[in-house]
Amino acid sequence: MTLVLSPPARGAPRALAQALLDEHPGSPADLSRQRVLLGQPAVAADLQQALREEAQARGQSGVLLPVLEPLALAAARAAGRAPASVWRSRRLLVEALQPHRGLLRQLFQEQDPWRLAEALQQLFSELDREALEPPADAAGFEARLRRGYRVRGAAPAALSQEAEVLYRLWGAWCVDLGAERPAAVLAEGLQRLLDHPGPRLEVLGLDAPDALTARWLARGLTSGRLRVWLAGRRDGEDGAGLRDWLARVQGHSDQPLPIEDAAAAPGPRSAWLDRAYASAPMPRAAAGPGLRWLEAADAEAEARLVDYLLREAWLAGSRSLAVVTEDRRLARRLRALLERSGLGLRDEIGWALSTSAAAAAFAALLDLHRHGPGYRRLLDWLQSPCSGVLADPVDAFHEQLVREGVAGGWTALQRAAAAQPALASTLEALQAALEALPAPLRPLPAGEWTGALLGLIEALPGLKAWLAADAAGQALLETLADLHEGLQGCALPLDADGIRALLDRALEAATFRPDREGRVRLLTLEQAQGLEASTVVLAGASRAQLPGAATASPFFNQAVRAELGLPDWRQRQALSLWRLRRLLDASPELLITQSADSAGEAVAVSPWIAALASVCEPPWRLDGETAARVLGPAGDSPARRASLPGRRRPAAPRVPAAQLRRRLSASAHQRLIECPYRYFGIDVLGLAPPREPDEDPDRRDFGERVHRLLQALASPQPGLPPPPPPPWQRPALLGHLEGLAEAVLAADLAQRALAQVWLENLRAALPALADWLLARGPAAVQAEVTWERDWAGWQLQGRVDRVETRASGRAVIDLKAGGLPAKRAVLAGEAVQLAHYALLEPAVERVEYLSLRGDQGPLVVEGSALQGLRETVGGRLTRRLAALERAAPRPAHGEPALCRRCELIGVCRRGEGLGL
Amino acid sequence: MNAALDPRQSVVVAASAGTGKTWTLVSRIVRLLLDGAEPGGILALTFTRKAAAEMRARIDQRLAELARLEGAALDAALTSLGLVPTAALRERAAGLQRALLFHPWPPRLMTLHAFSQDLLQRFPVEAGVPLGFEVLEAESAACEAAWQSLLERLRPPASGAETEALQQLARQGLSETRLRALVIDFLAHRGEWWAWCAQQDPALPPLPALAAQLDRQLGLPAAREALAHLQGEAFRARCKILARQAERLGGLRYLKRDRLDALLEAPPADRLAAAREALFKSEGGPYALALTRAHQKQLSETEQAHLEQLHRELVAETEAALEAARSLQLAERTLAGATLGSAALAIYERQLRSSRKLAFADIEWYAGRLLATAGSATWVRYKLDQKIEHLLIDEFQDTSPSQWRLLLPLLEDLASEAPERGRSVFLVGDTKQSIYGFRRAEPALMAEAGEWLQSRLGAVPLQLEASRRSAPAIIDLVNAVFAEPARAEALAFRPHQTTRGSAWGWVELAVQPTLPAAAANDDETLRDPLLQPYAEDSQTRAQLEAQLVARRIEALLASRVAVDDEHGSRALGPGDILVLMRSRAQAGAFERALAERGIPFVGSSRGALLDTVEGQDLIALLRWIEAPHRALELATVLRSPLFGASDEDLLWLQAHGGWRGLRERAPEQLPSAALREAREQLTRWRARADLPVHDLLDALIDEGEIAARYEAALPPARAARVRGNLGALAQLALEADAGRYPSLGRFLFQIEQRRRREADAPDEAPPPGGGGQVRLMTIHAAKGLEAAAVFLVGTVRKEQNQTPAWWVEWPREAAAPTTWLAGVSREERDRHVHALLERQRRRSQREEWNLLYVALTRARHFLHISACAGSHLPLAGSAYEAVQQGFARLGVDLQAAGPWCYGHWGQPAIEAAAAPSAALPPLRLRLPPRSPRAAPLGVHDAAAAREGEAVHRLLQALAEGWPLTEALRDLPGPVPGSEERHRWETEARALFSAPALAGFFAAPALRAAWNELALDEDGRRLVIDRLVDDGEQLWVLDYKRLSSQDAGTAMARYGEQLRRYAARVAMLWPGRRVRAALVFTRSRDWRELPLPPPAPAPGASPAADADS
């Protein structure tokens, strides 16, 4: 039979459909005995569509579809056995690497053997597919590499090493895999397909045959057993791919290939493209009909543009829509945007399994196993949909953990869950299942690990059923099973991190297709070779996608690849351009989009699109009108916009008397002075965020320890040495303080390395503290005293670090582990803590800040200054409280430095008012 | 100029600001291509991705131009490249662009980073980096993780050198913050550390090598001696003499007796402290001996002289010992810091290796090491796909010593065969624009490289000094400012010229605003916090300056003065204005002032995205969805424009149990529309917490009408950016976790990390002002930009004098850093540190002048310089003062009232008012979701599904008469065992021969039958298990591995699907009767499914889209 070449404008599926229906004129056309072998599974849909349309056009009631099979699958079926799986193949390589460890360490240093095996396996499979066999000896191989690298004279040592190692490993791989070698299976299967009696085989969508397939094609074509369908032309820049194809297949046959050119008069677009991609440049011309190029400002604008164009096409009656792109990120964004309008994406590429909720949930389980039951990790699992726990109980649990400061540990977590029996039993089951896994750091044969992971899924109630009912979950189960099968019997030890790395790799490589079906097909350029649709958008037409870059393999360069007969970068580019040219002819309405900027830098346009632009003046940039529609507010309904609330006045809430909490601590007093709204938010609404249980200890905790020390000097405290009897001598006091410092920090010192720093900080402050204590003179001392006092109908409160009572009156000392406020601020009533204490207790005649830092002396206010402060701050407080009683507004006007660290910035809306 | 383009000649160009550096570089590349250089052999390196992208764009532009030009214009373009036009050349020029478009290996224009990364990706094995490594974005998080792991390792009861180091540092009084900084900053210097280690004697591990280096550099043996001397008996004995003499004299004024006694009693270890107490004042200097007349009378002259000498010696010895102690402490801290740092570094390396990641700094180091390793460079040359024939390097002044080390082997390689193979190097830069000292750029390398290239490649040095950018007034000011001798010398400044002779130019120096007299602190009336906000002096000052600047910008815009660009002349707009400042911390006041005046502006960098109101609100919303008990987040969301709740609503919520109270109440019980709406929306969103984060975010943005709401709520100048920001946030969610699915909690954690990272990152230029916004940025970010009008603000500022955690010195000629010292505070510095700091001070002074140079030269027409000095912000040495001096030099009378101006003003623009754009119709589309791809499986058990499939196939084989062995050949999964096969075959045979099913399988009686028949249903594929045509009717059969006892459930479950099949069959055979049945394989019988009457018209499809 023949190779049927149709022009780019007529897709190969269309040509095949027409031919088949010509041959089966009945109604319905029964093609069910016909076999079509597909080089690319996505063309099945194109053929189906073409058959439907063609049958309809001929008045046939419909078609009983032919058997459509991907070629590789058909070959494996025909061979009756499957090639070794990827994981099996890698595992054999890892095992093969073991005996060569000495040599390998020299060459591969600390490379992860699994990664290395992956790279080698890719290379060897490629060599295999190209029907290459290891040469008879290493020297021969090295000679070929030298030719490839164009080395004249002495070869660099690295070349000889590369040659030797690859030669040895390649040989070992071929021997180990034996009949399971993919090429062996493929070759046998292909042969059987030719030998099998039955109707002629149609071959569709096979534009990049490897050497084995090319040989098979040559034989099938010349023997008449195959009919092969391709679209494209042989001349022009875009014809290089087809020229390569023909040369490749012809190279396996002495007879000329039977070729039938399906002649068709090119339409105006085709004619224009023919000229635009002609080998000789054409004079400048108008843009090709039906082609539009649009350049959006950035990735987001491009996604929105594509979404817009598709909606526009749909509303204009276009019903077969497709987006062709290599840019997965764009596709993901588009998926969400198209969901909004209900158009949705029908993805034929498949999403990486690693992007699925199922994979994330499984990862959360493994994290729990590897790093232990931290509360965040546990919540990660509980909040995942497959944990089977409802959202409300999890939230209540979360709240409780934060309230009680439970950072992790099964016992504490179980205790916290005890109030919710269902949750408690889930936790129990989880703990049991995780504890049944091998210890994370224990090296185990890889196969045992995968078995244990499969066991984990079985052990958690409901998990397997959930996964099986979810498309990604199902793919996860299959991936795990594959991994398990491939690693079965592998004796190489791995720990939890090792197996996790393999699993992650498997999840990145595996794909799944979600259950939801959209109306817009999403394809790669490779998949789009048979595409016909009423609207096609080629999105992400940048140089990075089209042609992309030569893959950076750690082995060989492009010249060596060419020397060895592997497809090289030039050939790949030719293939892509061939496919692109086909795509540009695939639809009456073809839109090309590209983003001008990515993460702040200009994106280079695809040279092949630029080549079109170089022969005409395209409407290149997104014109203002479209941009406004796509990105601007024009999409919102004007009536709705008018009904939205506009700018608001700065916040200044009034609290009705009934909701006043008439209590004022020193810190609340300070907040009231600094920003009344902050006081409202924290002290009235209670919005201060709680501390996360796993937060590291900080200066606050240090301050708390220091306060305990001070307390232990005034009165006996549990777990700390009692205060020494007076009179105190410096050396003894210092010794006592030393002991106290160690005692108050004992728990920290046992747990945190950095507590050592606290201890030394404290130690450094002790001599000054001792001197200060010795200078105090006799007094009755109390520490950590809570004072309360009624003030204009409010209850003033304060907790004082140290109170010294003498006949003359009382002195209040506040110990600061960090810096002190400026005295100016204290006297101006801006820093009110000390004044607040003075208000609480009329007998206070001296207030003092004592800093632990060596560079700051105490700050003291006493006598008339204190009296003045008491009066002014007290007077102001009385007036302010009265104002609050009258529901005076509490404006949000903290100073910028305060606002920068204030948690309430989102509540007071200060940023909104300033438009920042 | 043409010499710079000659491809046969290597060139080093020193190009001042605005002199067409990029033009020259691009021209040289074009010229190389025209001369027939292999495109792939051209490698142009830059230091920023932006510069690389710009270069690419310019080359494309130039090639397109050459392709378009004809006749004289083309000839002129070729002549400007130093070429003589010929017919062949014209043809080549016209076709060059197209040829390159289809060339597999175009010229490479990339950053040095990208080049290094490329190199490592191609040579991972040789370079010893993980195969398939990824670039680590969150470098600071990785450093932090290493630090945390180190702390974990040092947890008690750990012991060893690292624990000891930690204790030493703690004893030295380092705070937690300082300690962390010491380790984290060490990690940041890891490239230098590796370079240093590589230079050490391989026999000696790095830490002992460092100890030996410190011994040498700090003179530690002598220091130890000085200290030992002080602790020895001899010193004490002489102190005793001094004490005795003092006693004999009845006491000396300053040398207190108790302190001298304490000195004599102090144990050797404490003696230094005691000697300092006794002999030195607390603020530093020694006490004088101060002999009174009475004392002098008591002593003979010799005795007096002896006493004075003794005092002098003791003071000097103590001073030496104090200095020695400082050196020893410095060495101890350095070693301890390096001990912890290198331990953390080992952890960092391990962690990165296991996650297969490399940070930028690592990439550079490994690439450098790869190239520098003996033999590697040759191998790299062979193995690289594109051999480097022509190397061009842009902005060379930004090169760091480690980057220079990376470039050297490439240059060596080029130099080795340059003449015979026509290879060349082109290097361009401007040391006056070297402002990245904090990224370790070393401008002195420009001279180093120049010398190297001259000697090895015969490179020609060239200078470009004529600005193509700035008007004469601007250049006059630049020349005047840098004519000052010290500045001229530091910058090697040569007066500039400009080619823009007639362009208008205006420079003005603003008067510094005076602060209103501070209100007297009236004790009677403290500030009333309910009425009056608190304000600090310094803020007030910054605000004042910002307000003046904002007013000036307003006036400038109102003047509608004309500026030129590639589209012709037009009125100056906000997008033409840059506001430049020295540090990002200064931006707040200016942003507020511009916002208050309603001037549209854009602040610096994308980093601020997460700090925008909408960004913060959305994050709060996500945090709330993750955990609805979070009251602060709920309050934020409610108060945001999303719901616009009032403070009264918050009070209501507080009194009614928060979210739970809100959710449990019926809508009509709620006090406001905002709360009612919030209740409904939030409940719905909460239920979608398990969507992928990006999809969730997109749903929130769409359903919450966030864009419209924020546009209505924000000031207009700010509202314009909302949509862009929301889109950017959605994009951010796509990037999270490299596209993997992060849980909401993890995503929020990553976002928080990112926010911190961006807050720490150097400033980046905001997008170009095409959007008509004033751009605010730091001078660092403005590098490479230009604008019609530039405001340089805050030019009097306080020096940031923070002690870094490490001082590392890498002299330009050295192969590795020569000095490693841990940072010590002012009092702890010895003379080595002082000397080092002096060197650094000179460098940073020079860099400050460079910054001023860069800032001034951004302007095309208009330049405004302002400041607000104060008592703690001295004018002396400031940029403001330098500009003042420049004005004086230009002859401006600074005694006259300001502002002081120079230059001439432009004409106002004449412009037609733009037609208002017509309102566009919205394009709304809400389609119902499409029916699912496949009917639900019904069986979740993989083993059962496999068994079903096997029996199914065997039935097909039996029906079609082919061998049963063939049927199971390609069954997915493991090869079935013989027992399994047997079981399945038995079952299949039993079914096939079951009397109840004979009508479906008895072949001779059937007109036709199909197994596994695929049909088309509007693009979907339906597969029917078996279709039988018995002549009378068509039977659609579906096999179920069930018993007919379950028929009821099965019919309910699969009926719909079967009906779809039947309807499709009916359409294919119009007029034929179609029946459908489920075949139960367990009970080996069947049940018919009642079908609706046949469809009225052919062509209608029950499953087609309702909307299609």
Ligand code: SF4
């Ligand atoms: S952000 Fe500022 S204004 Fe708002 S509450 Fe906090 S301190 Fe007050």
